[in-house]
Amino acid sequence: MFSDVKYVCMGGTPKRMEKFAYYIMNEIGCKLPAGTTLLDISYQSYRYSMYKVGPVLCLSHGMGIPSVGILLHEIIKLMYHAKCKDPIFFRLGTCGGIGIEGGNLVVSESAVDGLLQPFLELPVLGKLQRKPAILDKKLAYDLKKIQQLDDPFTITVGKTMCTYDFYEGQGRLDGAFCNFTETDKLAFLRKIHEENVVNMEMESLCFAALCHQAGIRGAVICVTLLNRLDGDQVTASKETLNEWQEYPQQLVARYIKKNMTHR
Ligand code: R2B
Ligand code: URA
Numbered sequence: 001m002f003s004d005v006k007y008v009c010m011g012g013t014p015k016r017m018e019k020f021a022y023y024i025m026n027e028i029g030c031k032l033p034a035g036t037t038l039l040d041i042s043y044q045s046y047r048y049s050m051y052k053v054g055p056v057l058c059l060s061h062g063m064g065i066p067s068v069g070i071l072l073h074e075i076i077k078l079m080y081h082a083k084c085k086d087p088i089f090f091r092l093g094t095c096g097g098i099g100i101e102g103g104n105l106v107v108s109e110s111a112v113d114g115l116l117q118p119f120l121e122l123p124v125l126g127k128l129q130r131k132p133a134i135l136d137k138k139l140a141y142d143l144k145k146i147q148q149l150d151d152p153f154t155i156t157v158g159k160t161m162c163t164y165d166f167y168e169g170q171g172r173l174d175g176a177f178c179n180f181t182e183t184d185k186l187a188f189l190r191k192i193h194e195e196n197v198v199n200m201e202m203e204s205l206c207f208a209a210l211c212h213q214a215g216i217r218g219a220v221i222c223v224t225l226l227n228r229l230d231g232d233q234v235t236a237s238k239e240t241l242n243e244w245q246e247y248p249q250q251l252v253a254r255y256i257k258k259n260m261t262h263r
Contacts, residue, residue, distance in 0.1 A: 108221075119132050161200045
């Protein structure tokens, strides 16, 4: 059932990935038999959603490293047992821009943790294991290259900081609590910006580490919801946010369409 999978596309929420499944179905000209709809293959598990559209597998990974880590183990095993040949993994997500306004794309060149360390640290059998968080640079720049003049977004390839928390972990002052000031926050954000961090999200470190360990090419494409140098709250309207969240999907669909015939 899965042996023809060439592209694995994952994103946070089940609904967004269902939408992506219908979108990619149309984009690659895949047709469903009359009177049928796409089925969430894993609907009985209530753990994540999974749709298969020809060579594209669409999945939801939830929020944060523990959630995406479970999914990646299970999908890497699936690829192995199904004998999939050289699949490419994409994470399509949202992020906070550092010096980039809302509504633009960032393709991660590499991922670092909240201490700017380029590896995933995981306690295994009572010892800290380090997995290098390396992404495929060529794939990242190939995604940037397919930018079109009439795209409503810019594409920046750069370093992504992956955190264990959305509020204090990303230096926000608007969580339930924090023990730092606006000045401390800005000093931190400016410091990481000087270290070439262009965005912050919560899965790239684990995604990069597990793809690298499995020898799978992977890319992280996120749309910025705000520029963190200007504030903490996501203030764009629901309609605008929905429109922005389609940008990573548009870029990945373009890449898949362009490469499908050559693979
Ligand atoms: C981006 O948005 C989510 C937090 O709101 C998280 O999953 C991420 O990486
Ligand atoms: N996702 C994050 O992790 N951080 C943001 O600021 C926005 C989306």
